[in-house]
Amino acid sequence: MTTTTYREALREAHREALSSDPRVFLMGEDVGRYGGVFAVSLGLLEEFGDDRIRDTPLSEAGFVGAGVGAATAGMRPIVEVMTINFSLLAMDQIVNGAATLRHMSGGQLSVPLVIRMATGAGKQVAAQHSHSFENWYAHVPGLRVAAPATVHDARFMLAAALDDPDPVILFEHMLLYNMSGEFDDAARPVDLERAAIRRSGGDVSLITYGGSLPKVLEAAEELATAGIDAEVVDLRALRPLDVETILASVRKTHRAVVIDEGWRTGSLAGEVSARIAEDALYDLDAPVERICSSEVPIPYARHLEVAALPRVELIVSAAKRVVGSDG
Amino acid sequence: MTAEVSRERGVELLREMMFIRRFEERCAELYSAGFIRGFLHLYVGEEAIATGAMRALSPEDNVVSTYREHGHAIARGVPPGAVMAEMFGKVEGASRGRGGSMHLFDVSRRFYGGHAIVAGGLPVAVGMALADAMRNERRVTACFFGDGAVAEGAFHESMNLAALWNLPVLFICENNFYAMGTHLSRAQAETNLARKAAGYHVPSEVVDGMDVLAVEATARRAAEAVRAGAGPRFLECQTYRFRAHSMYDPDRYRPKEEIEGWKRRDPIARLRDSLCTGDLIREDELRALEAEVEGDVEEARRFAEAGSLEPVEDLLRDLMTPRAL
Numbered sequence: 001m002t003t004t005t006y007r008e009a010l011r012e013a014h015r016e017a018l019s020s021d022p023r024v025f026l027m028g029e030d031v032g033r034y035g036g037v038f039a040v041s042l043g044l045l046e047e048f049g050d051d052r053i054r055d056t057p058l059s060e061a062g063f064v065g066a067g068v069g070a071a072t073a074g075m076r077p078i079v080e081v082m083t084i085n086f087s088l089l090a091m092d093q094i095v096n097g098a099a100t101l102r103h104m105s106g107g108q109l110s111v112p113l114v115i116r117m118a119t120g121a122g123k124q125v126a127a128q129h130s131h132s133f134e135n136w137y138a139h140v141p142g143l144r145v146a147a148p149a150t151v152h153d154a155r156f157m158l159a160a161a162l163d164d165p166d167p168v169i170l171f172e173h174m175l176l177y178n179m180s181g182e183f184d185d186a187a188r189p190v191d192l193e194r195a196a197i198r199r200s201g202g203d204v205s206l207i208t209y210g211g212s213l214p215k216v217l218e219a220a221e222e223l224a225t226a227g228i229d230a231e232v233v234d235l236r237a238l239r240p241l242d243v244e245t246i247l248a249s250v251r252k253t254h255r256a257v258v259i260d261e262g263w264r265t266g267s268l269a270g271e272v273s274a275r276i277a278e279d280a281l282y283d284l285d286a287p288v289e290r291i292c293s294s295e296v297p298i299p300y301a302r303h304l305e306v307a308a309l310p311r312v313e314l315i316v317s318a319a320k321r322v323v324g325s326d327g
Numbered sequence: 328m329t330a331e332v333s334r335e336r337g338v339e340l341l342r343e344m345m346f347i348r349r350f351e352e353r354c355a356e357l358y359s360a361g362f363i364r365g366f367l368h369l370y371v372g373e374e375a376i377a378t379g380a381m382r383a384l385s386p387e388d389n390v391v392s393t394y395r396e397h398g399h400a401i402a403r404g405v406p407p408g409a410v411m412a413e414m415f416g417k418v419e420g421a422s423r424g425r426g427g428s429m430h431l432f433d434v435s436r437r438f439y440g441g442h443a444i445v446a447g448g449l450p451v452a453v454g455m456a457l458a459d460a461m462r463n464e465r466r467v468t469a470c471f472f473g474d475g476a477v478a479e480g481a482f483h484e485s486m487n488l489a490a491l492w493n494l495p496v497l498f499i500c501e502n503n504f505y506a507m508g509t510h511l512s513r514a515q516a517e518t519n520l521a522r523k524a525a526g527y528h529v530p531s532e533v534v535d536g537m538d539v540l541a542v543e544a545t546a547r548r549a550a551e552a553v554r555a556g557a558g559p560r561f562l563e564c565q566t567y568r569f570r571a572h573s574m575y576d577p578d579r580y581r582p583k584e585e586i587e588g589w590k591r592r593d594p595i596a597r598l599r600d601s602l603c604t605g606d607l608i609r610e611d612e613l614r615a616l617e618a619e620v621e622g623d624v625e626e627a628r629r630f631a632e633a634g635s636l637e638p639v640e641d642l643l644r645d646l647m648t649p650r651a652l
């Protein structure tokens with residue numbers, strides 16, 4: 001076991017990938033000289049040179065598309081998009097390009113591209129830097145989508161993504177970068193199609209991913225003091241969803257709360273709820289609840305931002321409601 | 328014509344342009360007859376560009392194209408039967424019938440599509456060239472697009488990246504003066520497209536896209552510069568489509584005189600007349616060539632018609648790469 005931060009785990013993952021495979025390179029805005037807007041790539045330019053740590057101009061469509069092309073041509077690019085809000089400028093290249101090329105060419109092309117981006121709110125950076133559009137990407141056939149929510153996954157998901165022959169998008173919640181934790185070298189590799197049970201319990205399944213995981217774990221501890229034994233499911237894989245793990249947990253606990261920082265309408269939480277309704281409805285002892293962000297652009301003022309986001313007390317009360325409604 | 332041409336090469340160029348022309352006309356007929364559906368964008372009038380430019384490339388070079396790409400695919404050597412079968416939606420098609428007219432792929436000939444988001448292929452071409460530059464491979468990535476693409480942000484981002492990183496991309500703009508139905512002058516404040524590329528320090532040239540020899544010579548020079556490591560080049564080939572944008576287009580926006588004026592510059596008639604004047608081809612040889620072309624087009628159609636449909640059970644095939652267990 002090694003103790004480190006989420007940021008350093010990501011950096012170490014990059015260092016390992018760059019050292020072990022000459023086809024791997026990193027490009028994005030400010031990844032080189034600046035060291036990455038969240039300092040993930042700090043020091044990598046000095047270590048690997050500017051051919052492999054490429055600062056790009058502010059042209060998301062251009063450099064994400066260049067990643068698609070370089071991957072098609074046999075490289076293993078890691079493209080860092082500064083934030084998920086900026087990724088909308090590259091969405092054409094991701095959705096019309098990377099996601100379609102293999103199928104549309106009758107299997108002739110592969111796009112082994114990894115795109116990383118910061119997502120989520122909590123830093124008071126307001127309505128153009130704080131959103132959670134993971135569901136938009138998880139909606140798209142042809143993409144693989146995952147969200148490392150632990151230091152261990154931050155350390156090992158990148159390698160799994162680079163090993164994958166198809167385009168992979170990794171979402172890093174911006175509140176996680178400073179988080180400390182452990183990774184276990186013996187527990188690699190990470191499977192990009194499997195959810196993880198972060199806490200085992202028998203009374204209610206709390207299903208979440210990404211930046212909400214620490215909140216959910218905190219809520220689970222609080223519920224424990226109230227005598228409620230919560231199971232915490234970290235989806236990790238947002239596309240494809242690990243429905244098997246979700247259903248197994250719900251069949252055990254008979255109750256579910258889905259926590260998702262995205263907006264409720266059309267959310268991943270909605271998809272998870274639908275899967276439960278389709279395949280485990282009669283295992284449920286209570287309706288599924290969802291804790292999502294308020295349906296507003298995330299505001300700047302601290303109290304409003306807090307009010308807009310999923311919080312521990314909301315998760316706790318939702319869990320108590322579904323447990324309390326046990327007939 | 329701008330250059331002298333040998334009989335052999337002249338006839339070869341003529342034959343290829345005639346083939347593309349007849350192939351496209353046949354596509355229109357087959358569309359009307361219901362064999363081809365979806366969008367169909369024909370290359371009639373623009374044949375000199377694909378025919379000329381493709382000769383400047385080697386089999387090791389990459390080609391990235393647009394949705395008006397039958398001519399590019401054929402000039403690149405993609406079997407016409409596979410192009411036609413693709414439009415018939417058959418599994419023998421270049422893309423197993425998944426792409427149709429707009430999405431032809433043939434990786435064995437380094438023909439990388441078939442991109443139907445205007446300017447969407449440019450960043451991809453830049454990335455392919457980046458891969459070659461990083462591996463020190465002396466390959467040119469040729470990227471075709473139209474005047475409409477020049478208005479897109481992706482064009483400007485791609486020019487900048489290619490120039491900034493000195494990448495081996497040959498940008499070939501087929502300026503037919505209309506982005507679907509909107510004339511260049513109604514859409515772009517700067518109508519000199521080569522000047523826009525030059526603004527990114529990409530050396531640029533304007534060439535008569537109705538003159539196959541001029542296109543070939545210019546493309547050859549540009550491709551050699553790119554191959555030698557001199558960075559990207561931009562060619563603006565001025566041309567005209569003799570038919571509407573697509574089969575849905577009633578073509579209400581182009582003056583008849585304008586269309587007739589450009590038809591007088593027909594690249595096929597031009598080369599043919601020049602070969603006749605120079606006594607490089609006889610009238611009976613021309614007729615034989617026409618018959619030969621007709622036969623080859625018919626063979627492509629027969630191949631397409633005889634093709635089979637991909638089994639529906641394969642619908643999800645090739646969405647993701649199968650995972651090793």
